[in-house]
Amino acid sequence: MLNGLLNLLFPQACPVCRKPSSEHSIAPICAECWRTIRPYRSPACRRCGAPLVSDAAATCGDCLRDEPSFERAVNFGLYEGALRDAINLLKYRGIRRLSGPLSGMMLRMEFPDVDAVVPVPLHEKRLRQREFNQSALLAASIARHIGATLETGCLVKIRDTPPQVGLRSRERIKNIKGAFDIRRADRIRGGRILLIDDVVTTGATVRECSRVLKKAGARAIHVAALAHGVRD
Ligand SMILES: [Zn+2]
Ligand SMILES: [Zn+2]
Known part of the structure:
Protein backbone atom coordinates (compact mmCIF):
# COMPACT_ATOMS: atom_id res chain seq x y z
CA MET A 1 0.00 0.00 0.00
CA ILE A 37 5.11 -5.03 -26.71
CA ARG A 38 4.13 -7.38 -29.49
CA PRO A 39 4.12 -11.14 -29.90
CA TYR A 40 6.83 -12.52 -32.17
CA ARG A 41 5.18 -13.57 -35.41
CA SER A 42 8.11 -14.12 -37.76
CA PRO A 43 9.66 -17.49 -38.69
CA ALA A 44 10.69 -19.65 -35.75
CA CYS A 45 11.86 -23.23 -35.29
CA ARG A 46 8.71 -25.31 -34.83
CA ARG A 47 10.44 -27.44 -32.22
CA CYS A 48 12.38 -25.03 -29.99
CA GLY A 49 10.86 -21.69 -30.97
CA ALA A 50 14.19 -20.07 -31.87
CA PRO A 51 13.69 -17.18 -34.29
CA LEU A 52 14.86 -18.12 -37.79
CA VAL A 53 16.08 -15.80 -40.50
CA SER A 54 13.79 -17.35 -43.08
CA ASP A 55 10.94 -19.84 -43.04
CA ALA A 56 12.69 -22.05 -45.60
CA ALA A 57 13.73 -24.37 -42.76
CA ALA A 58 11.01 -25.35 -40.29
CA THR A 59 13.44 -26.83 -37.77
CA CYS A 60 16.66 -25.14 -36.67
CA GLY A 61 20.11 -26.70 -36.93
CA ASP A 62 20.39 -27.22 -33.17
CA CYS A 63 17.21 -29.32 -33.08
CA LEU A 64 18.28 -31.34 -36.12
CA ARG A 65 21.71 -32.09 -34.62
CA ASP A 66 20.54 -32.69 -31.06
CA GLU A 67 16.85 -33.43 -30.62
CA PRO A 68 15.47 -31.81 -27.43
CA SER A 69 13.63 -33.84 -24.77
CA PHE A 70 10.67 -31.46 -24.91
CA GLU A 71 7.89 -31.75 -27.47
CA ARG A 72 7.82 -28.09 -28.30
CA ALA A 73 8.95 -24.73 -26.93
CA VAL A 74 7.15 -21.44 -27.57
CA ASN A 75 8.02 -17.85 -26.70
CA PHE A 76 5.68 -14.90 -26.50
CA GLY A 77 8.01 -12.18 -27.79
CA LEU A 78 11.58 -11.13 -28.34
CA TYR A 79 13.82 -10.01 -25.48
CA GLU A 80 14.05 -6.40 -26.59
CA GLY A 81 12.44 -2.99 -26.04
CA ALA A 82 9.76 -2.58 -23.39
CA LEU A 83 9.41 -6.36 -22.90
CA ARG A 84 13.10 -6.63 -21.96
CA ASP A 85 12.75 -3.68 -19.56
CA ALA A 86 9.65 -5.20 -17.97
CA ILE A 87 11.39 -8.58 -17.45
CA ASN A 88 14.47 -6.90 -15.96
CA LEU A 89 12.37 -4.76 -13.61
CA LEU A 90 10.61 -7.88 -12.36
CA LYS A 91 13.80 -9.90 -12.08
CA TYR A 92 16.44 -7.49 -10.82
CA ARG A 93 14.42 -4.66 -9.26
CA GLY A 94 11.89 -6.90 -7.56
CA ILE A 95 8.78 -5.27 -9.07
CA ARG A 96 6.64 -8.35 -8.58
CA ARG A 97 3.33 -6.83 -9.67
CA LEU A 98 4.66 -7.00 -13.27
CA SER A 99 4.36 -10.79 -13.14
CA GLY A 100 0.56 -10.41 -13.49
CA PRO A 101 0.46 -8.49 -16.78
CA LEU A 102 3.50 -10.44 -18.08
CA SER A 103 1.90 -13.82 -17.43
CA GLY A 104 -1.23 -12.40 -19.10
CA MET A 105 0.84 -12.00 -22.25
CA MET A 106 2.05 -15.58 -22.04
CA LEU A 107 -1.56 -16.74 -21.69
CA ARG A 108 -2.26 -15.32 -25.14
CA MET A 109 -0.27 -18.30 -26.48
CA GLU A 110 -1.97 -21.63 -26.90
CA PHE A 111 -0.96 -24.34 -24.48
CA PRO A 112 -1.67 -28.05 -24.82
CA ASP A 113 -3.44 -29.88 -21.97
CA VAL A 114 -0.97 -30.49 -19.16
CA ASP A 115 -1.12 -31.95 -15.66
CA ALA A 116 1.49 -29.77 -13.98
CA VAL A 117 3.21 -26.43 -14.47
CA VAL A 118 6.88 -26.40 -13.41
CA PRO A 119 9.04 -23.26 -13.29
CA VAL A 120 12.74 -23.34 -14.16
CA PRO A 121 14.19 -23.22 -10.63
CA LEU A 122 16.81 -20.91 -9.18
CA HIS A 123 19.62 -22.19 -6.97
CA GLU A 124 18.76 -21.52 -3.31
CA LYS A 125 21.64 -19.07 -3.03
CA ARG A 126 20.17 -16.94 -5.86
CA LEU A 127 16.70 -17.36 -4.41
CA ARG A 128 17.92 -15.92 -1.11
CA GLN A 129 19.53 -12.97 -2.91
CA ARG A 130 16.51 -12.25 -5.11
CA GLU A 131 13.86 -13.35 -2.59
CA PHE A 132 11.65 -14.81 -5.31
CA ASN A 133 11.86 -16.77 -8.54
CA GLN A 134 10.41 -14.74 -11.41
CA SER A 135 9.64 -17.90 -13.41
CA ALA A 136 7.73 -19.32 -10.43
CA LEU A 137 5.58 -16.17 -10.27
CA LEU A 138 4.74 -16.55 -13.97
CA ALA A 139 4.15 -20.30 -13.56
CA ALA A 140 1.78 -19.77 -10.60
CA SER A 141 -0.40 -17.40 -12.57
CA ILE A 142 -0.42 -19.67 -15.65
CA ALA A 143 -1.25 -22.77 -13.59
CA ARG A 144 -4.19 -20.94 -12.01
CA HIS A 145 -5.54 -19.85 -15.38
CA ILE A 146 -5.22 -23.18 -17.19
CA GLY A 147 -6.35 -25.23 -14.19
CA ALA A 148 -3.17 -27.30 -13.77
CA THR A 149 -1.18 -28.03 -10.62
CA LEU A 150 1.78 -25.81 -9.82
CA GLU A 151 4.77 -27.97 -8.90
CA THR A 152 7.58 -25.87 -7.46
CA GLY A 153 9.57 -28.34 -5.39
CA CYS A 154 10.07 -31.14 -7.93
CA LEU A 155 12.68 -29.70 -10.22
CA VAL A 156 15.52 -28.17 -8.22
CA LYS A 157 18.78 -26.49 -9.12
CA ILE A 158 21.57 -28.20 -7.22
CA ARG A 159 24.55 -26.37 -8.66
CA ASP A 160 24.91 -22.59 -8.69
CA THR A 161 26.08 -22.12 -12.26
CA PRO A 162 27.93 -18.98 -13.37
CA PRO A 163 25.74 -16.62 -15.45
CA GLN A 164 25.16 -17.84 -19.00
CA VAL A 165 25.59 -14.32 -20.38
CA GLY A 166 28.56 -14.05 -22.71
CA LEU A 167 28.97 -17.80 -23.11
CA ARG A 168 28.74 -19.45 -26.50
CA SER A 169 26.17 -22.14 -27.21
CA ARG A 170 28.51 -25.12 -26.54
CA GLU A 171 29.84 -23.53 -23.34
CA ARG A 172 26.29 -22.91 -22.11
CA ILE A 173 25.43 -26.59 -22.54
CA LYS A 174 28.55 -27.58 -20.57
CA ASN A 175 27.88 -24.91 -17.94
CA ILE A 176 24.36 -26.17 -17.21
CA LYS A 177 24.98 -29.93 -17.42
CA GLY A 178 24.09 -31.69 -14.16
CA ALA A 179 22.84 -28.47 -12.56
CA PHE A 180 19.29 -29.75 -11.99
CA ASP A 181 17.82 -32.64 -10.06
CA ILE A 182 14.42 -34.08 -9.20
CA ARG A 183 12.78 -34.31 -5.78
CA ARG A 184 9.52 -36.21 -5.23
CA ALA A 185 9.55 -37.78 -8.69
CA ASP A 186 6.12 -39.34 -7.99
CA ARG A 187 4.60 -35.87 -8.46
CA ILE A 188 5.60 -35.74 -12.11
CA ARG A 189 5.89 -39.40 -13.14
CA GLY A 190 3.66 -40.12 -16.14
CA GLY A 191 2.49 -36.50 -16.23
CA ARG A 192 2.38 -33.91 -18.97
CA ILE A 193 4.48 -30.92 -17.91
CA LEU A 194 4.46 -27.28 -18.93
CA LEU A 195 7.92 -25.89 -18.12
CA ILE A 196 8.02 -22.11 -17.65
CA ASP A 197 11.04 -19.84 -18.09
CA ASP A 198 11.25 -16.06 -18.35
CA VAL A 199 13.90 -15.69 -21.04
CA VAL A 200 15.29 -18.39 -23.31
CA THR A 201 18.55 -17.59 -25.08
CA THR A 202 20.24 -20.64 -26.56
CA GLY A 203 17.76 -23.04 -24.96
CA ALA A 204 20.51 -24.85 -23.01
CA THR A 205 18.65 -24.43 -19.69
CA VAL A 206 15.20 -25.60 -20.84
CA ARG A 207 16.84 -28.47 -22.73
CA GLU A 208 18.64 -29.65 -19.60
CA CYS A 209 15.54 -29.22 -17.39
CA SER A 210 13.48 -31.22 -19.91
CA ARG A 211 16.10 -33.97 -20.07
CA VAL A 212 16.03 -34.34 -16.28
CA LEU A 213 12.20 -34.26 -16.11
CA LYS A 214 11.92 -36.85 -18.87
CA LYS A 215 14.47 -39.09 -17.19
CA ALA A 216 12.41 -38.89 -13.99
CA GLY A 217 9.40 -40.22 -15.87
CA ALA A 218 7.50 -37.20 -17.19
CA ARG A 219 5.43 -38.31 -20.16
CA ALA A 220 5.63 -35.13 -22.26
CA ILE A 221 7.17 -31.71 -21.75
CA HIS A 222 6.08 -28.46 -23.32
CA VAL A 223 8.09 -25.30 -22.74
CA ALA A 224 6.81 -21.72 -22.68
CA ALA A 225 8.88 -18.60 -22.15
CA LEU A 226 8.03 -14.95 -22.07
CA ALA A 227 10.82 -13.93 -24.42
CA HIS A 228 13.48 -15.37 -26.67
CA GLY A 229 16.85 -13.68 -26.75
CA VAL A 230 17.74 -11.89 -29.95
CA ARG A 231 20.60 -13.72 -31.63
CA ASP A 232 23.62 -11.62 -32.52
ZN1 LIG B 1 15.09 -25.55 -32.88
ZN1 LIG C 1 7.17 4.94 -21.74
Whole structure:
Protein backbone atom coordinates (compact mmCIF):
# COMPACT_ATOMS: atom_id res chain seq x y z
CA MET A 1 0.00 0.00 0.00
CA LEU A 2 2.83 2.35 0.89
CA ASN A 3 4.33 1.51 -2.49
CA GLY A 4 1.11 2.47 -4.25
CA LEU A 5 0.88 5.73 -2.33
CA LEU A 6 4.47 6.62 -3.14
CA ASN A 7 3.84 5.92 -6.81
CA LEU A 8 0.86 8.22 -6.71
CA LEU A 9 2.77 11.02 -5.06
CA PHE A 10 5.98 10.57 -6.99
CA PRO A 11 5.22 8.96 -10.35
CA GLN A 12 8.23 7.01 -11.58
CA ALA A 13 9.77 7.73 -14.94
CA CYS A 14 9.20 5.09 -17.61
CA PRO A 15 12.59 3.39 -18.26
CA VAL A 16 11.84 3.33 -21.99
CA CYS A 17 10.64 6.88 -22.76
CA ARG A 18 11.40 8.66 -19.45
CA LYS A 19 7.87 10.07 -19.21
CA PRO A 20 6.04 9.54 -15.90
CA SER A 21 4.00 6.36 -15.66
CA SER A 22 0.54 6.64 -14.15
CA GLU A 23 -0.75 3.09 -14.54
CA HIS A 24 0.13 1.29 -11.35
CA SER A 25 -0.22 -2.29 -12.63
CA ILE A 26 2.54 -1.84 -15.21
CA ALA A 27 4.51 1.04 -13.62
CA PRO A 28 7.19 2.20 -14.00
CA ILE A 29 6.58 1.30 -17.65
CA CYS A 30 4.02 3.68 -19.15
CA ALA A 31 0.88 2.54 -20.98
CA GLU A 32 2.17 3.85 -24.29
CA CYS A 33 5.41 1.84 -24.14
CA TRP A 34 3.58 -1.23 -22.79
CA ARG A 35 1.43 -1.19 -25.92
CA THR A 36 4.56 -1.49 -28.08
CA ILE A 37 5.11 -5.03 -26.71
CA ARG A 38 4.13 -7.38 -29.49
CA PRO A 39 4.12 -11.14 -29.90
CA TYR A 40 6.83 -12.52 -32.17
CA ARG A 41 5.18 -13.57 -35.41
CA SER A 42 8.11 -14.12 -37.76
CA PRO A 43 9.66 -17.49 -38.69
CA ALA A 44 10.69 -19.65 -35.75
CA CYS A 45 11.86 -23.23 -35.29
CA ARG A 46 8.71 -25.31 -34.83
CA ARG A 47 10.44 -27.44 -32.22
CA CYS A 48 12.38 -25.03 -29.99
CA GLY A 49 10.86 -21.69 -30.97
CA ALA A 50 14.19 -20.07 -31.87
CA PRO A 51 13.69 -17.18 -34.29
CA LEU A 52 14.86 -18.12 -37.79
CA VAL A 53 16.08 -15.80 -40.50
CA SER A 54 13.79 -17.35 -43.08
CA ASP A 55 10.94 -19.84 -43.04
CA ALA A 56 12.69 -22.05 -45.60
CA ALA A 57 13.73 -24.37 -42.76
CA ALA A 58 11.01 -25.35 -40.29
CA THR A 59 13.44 -26.83 -37.77
CA CYS A 60 16.66 -25.14 -36.67
CA GLY A 61 20.11 -26.70 -36.93
CA ASP A 62 20.39 -27.22 -33.17
CA CYS A 63 17.21 -29.32 -33.08
CA LEU A 64 18.28 -31.34 -36.12
CA ARG A 65 21.71 -32.09 -34.62
CA ASP A 66 20.54 -32.69 -31.06
CA GLU A 67 16.85 -33.43 -30.62
CA PRO A 68 15.47 -31.81 -27.43
CA SER A 69 13.63 -33.84 -24.77
CA PHE A 70 10.67 -31.46 -24.91
CA GLU A 71 7.89 -31.75 -27.47
CA ARG A 72 7.82 -28.09 -28.30
CA ALA A 73 8.95 -24.73 -26.93
CA VAL A 74 7.15 -21.44 -27.57
CA ASN A 75 8.02 -17.85 -26.70
CA PHE A 76 5.68 -14.90 -26.50
CA GLY A 77 8.01 -12.18 -27.79
CA LEU A 78 11.58 -11.13 -28.34
CA TYR A 79 13.82 -10.01 -25.48
CA GLU A 80 14.05 -6.40 -26.59
CA GLY A 81 12.44 -2.99 -26.04
CA ALA A 82 9.76 -2.58 -23.39
CA LEU A 83 9.41 -6.36 -22.90
CA ARG A 84 13.10 -6.63 -21.96
CA ASP A 85 12.75 -3.68 -19.56
CA ALA A 86 9.65 -5.20 -17.97
CA ILE A 87 11.39 -8.58 -17.45
CA ASN A 88 14.47 -6.90 -15.96
CA LEU A 89 12.37 -4.76 -13.61
CA LEU A 90 10.61 -7.88 -12.36
CA LYS A 91 13.80 -9.90 -12.08
CA TYR A 92 16.44 -7.49 -10.82
CA ARG A 93 14.42 -4.66 -9.26
CA GLY A 94 11.89 -6.90 -7.56
CA ILE A 95 8.78 -5.27 -9.07
CA ARG A 96 6.64 -8.35 -8.58
CA ARG A 97 3.33 -6.83 -9.67
CA LEU A 98 4.66 -7.00 -13.27
CA SER A 99 4.36 -10.79 -13.14
CA GLY A 100 0.56 -10.41 -13.49
CA PRO A 101 0.46 -8.49 -16.78
CA LEU A 102 3.50 -10.44 -18.08
CA SER A 103 1.90 -13.82 -17.43
CA GLY A 104 -1.23 -12.40 -19.10
CA MET A 105 0.84 -12.00 -22.25
CA MET A 106 2.05 -15.58 -22.04
CA LEU A 107 -1.56 -16.74 -21.69
CA ARG A 108 -2.26 -15.32 -25.14
CA MET A 109 -0.27 -18.30 -26.48
CA GLU A 110 -1.97 -21.63 -26.90
CA PHE A 111 -0.96 -24.34 -24.48
CA PRO A 112 -1.67 -28.05 -24.82
CA ASP A 113 -3.44 -29.88 -21.97
CA VAL A 114 -0.97 -30.49 -19.16
CA ASP A 115 -1.12 -31.95 -15.66
CA ALA A 116 1.49 -29.77 -13.98
CA VAL A 117 3.21 -26.43 -14.47
CA VAL A 118 6.88 -26.40 -13.41
CA PRO A 119 9.04 -23.26 -13.29
CA VAL A 120 12.74 -23.34 -14.16
CA PRO A 121 14.19 -23.22 -10.63
CA LEU A 122 16.81 -20.91 -9.18
CA HIS A 123 19.62 -22.19 -6.97
CA GLU A 124 18.76 -21.52 -3.31
CA LYS A 125 21.64 -19.07 -3.03
CA ARG A 126 20.17 -16.94 -5.86
CA LEU A 127 16.70 -17.36 -4.41
CA ARG A 128 17.92 -15.92 -1.11
CA GLN A 129 19.53 -12.97 -2.91
CA ARG A 130 16.51 -12.25 -5.11
CA GLU A 131 13.86 -13.35 -2.59
CA PHE A 132 11.65 -14.81 -5.31
CA ASN A 133 11.86 -16.77 -8.54
CA GLN A 134 10.41 -14.74 -11.41
CA SER A 135 9.64 -17.90 -13.41
CA ALA A 136 7.73 -19.32 -10.43
CA LEU A 137 5.58 -16.17 -10.27
CA LEU A 138 4.74 -16.55 -13.97
CA ALA A 139 4.15 -20.30 -13.56
CA ALA A 140 1.78 -19.77 -10.60
CA SER A 141 -0.40 -17.40 -12.57
CA ILE A 142 -0.42 -19.67 -15.65
CA ALA A 143 -1.25 -22.77 -13.59
CA ARG A 144 -4.19 -20.94 -12.01
CA HIS A 145 -5.54 -19.85 -15.38
CA ILE A 146 -5.22 -23.18 -17.19
CA GLY A 147 -6.35 -25.23 -14.19
CA ALA A 148 -3.17 -27.30 -13.77
CA THR A 149 -1.18 -28.03 -10.62
CA LEU A 150 1.78 -25.81 -9.82
CA GLU A 151 4.77 -27.97 -8.90
CA THR A 152 7.58 -25.87 -7.46
CA GLY A 153 9.57 -28.34 -5.39
CA CYS A 154 10.07 -31.14 -7.93
CA LEU A 155 12.68 -29.70 -10.22
CA VAL A 156 15.52 -28.17 -8.22
CA LYS A 157 18.78 -26.49 -9.12
CA ILE A 158 21.57 -28.20 -7.22
CA ARG A 159 24.55 -26.37 -8.66
CA ASP A 160 24.91 -22.59 -8.69
CA THR A 161 26.08 -22.12 -12.26
CA PRO A 162 27.93 -18.98 -13.37
CA PRO A 163 25.74 -16.62 -15.45
CA GLN A 164 25.16 -17.84 -19.00
CA VAL A 165 25.59 -14.32 -20.38
CA GLY A 166 28.56 -14.05 -22.71
CA LEU A 167 28.97 -17.80 -23.11
CA ARG A 168 28.74 -19.45 -26.50
CA SER A 169 26.17 -22.14 -27.21
CA ARG A 170 28.51 -25.12 -26.54
CA GLU A 171 29.84 -23.53 -23.34
CA ARG A 172 26.29 -22.91 -22.11
CA ILE A 173 25.43 -26.59 -22.54
CA LYS A 174 28.55 -27.58 -20.57
CA ASN A 175 27.88 -24.91 -17.94
CA ILE A 176 24.36 -26.17 -17.21
CA LYS A 177 24.98 -29.93 -17.42
CA GLY A 178 24.09 -31.69 -14.16
CA ALA A 179 22.84 -28.47 -12.56
CA PHE A 180 19.29 -29.75 -11.99
CA ASP A 181 17.82 -32.64 -10.06
CA ILE A 182 14.42 -34.08 -9.20
CA ARG A 183 12.78 -34.31 -5.78
CA ARG A 184 9.52 -36.21 -5.23
CA ALA A 185 9.55 -37.78 -8.69
CA ASP A 186 6.12 -39.34 -7.99
CA ARG A 187 4.60 -35.87 -8.46
CA ILE A 188 5.60 -35.74 -12.11
CA ARG A 189 5.89 -39.40 -13.14
CA GLY A 190 3.66 -40.12 -16.14
CA GLY A 191 2.49 -36.50 -16.23
CA ARG A 192 2.38 -33.91 -18.97
CA ILE A 193 4.48 -30.92 -17.91
CA LEU A 194 4.46 -27.28 -18.93
CA LEU A 195 7.92 -25.89 -18.12
CA ILE A 196 8.02 -22.11 -17.65
CA ASP A 197 11.04 -19.84 -18.09
CA ASP A 198 11.25 -16.06 -18.35
CA VAL A 199 13.90 -15.69 -21.04
CA VAL A 200 15.29 -18.39 -23.31
CA THR A 201 18.55 -17.59 -25.08
CA THR A 202 20.24 -20.64 -26.56
CA GLY A 203 17.76 -23.04 -24.96
CA ALA A 204 20.51 -24.85 -23.01
CA THR A 205 18.65 -24.43 -19.69
CA VAL A 206 15.20 -25.60 -20.84
CA ARG A 207 16.84 -28.47 -22.73
CA GLU A 208 18.64 -29.65 -19.60
CA CYS A 209 15.54 -29.22 -17.39
CA SER A 210 13.48 -31.22 -19.91
CA ARG A 211 16.10 -33.97 -20.07
CA VAL A 212 16.03 -34.34 -16.28
CA LEU A 213 12.20 -34.26 -16.11
CA LYS A 214 11.92 -36.85 -18.87
CA LYS A 215 14.47 -39.09 -17.19
CA ALA A 216 12.41 -38.89 -13.99
CA GLY A 217 9.40 -40.22 -15.87
CA ALA A 218 7.50 -37.20 -17.19
CA ARG A 219 5.43 -38.31 -20.16
CA ALA A 220 5.63 -35.13 -22.26
CA ILE A 221 7.17 -31.71 -21.75
CA HIS A 222 6.08 -28.46 -23.32
CA VAL A 223 8.09 -25.30 -22.74
CA ALA A 224 6.81 -21.72 -22.68
CA ALA A 225 8.88 -18.60 -22.15
CA LEU A 226 8.03 -14.95 -22.07
CA ALA A 227 10.82 -13.93 -24.42
CA HIS A 228 13.48 -15.37 -26.67
CA GLY A 229 16.85 -13.68 -26.75
CA VAL A 230 17.74 -11.89 -29.95
CA ARG A 231 20.60 -13.72 -31.63
CA ASP A 232 23.62 -11.62 -32.52
ZN1 LIG B 1 7.17 4.94 -21.74
ZN1 LIG C 1 15.09 -25.55 -32.88
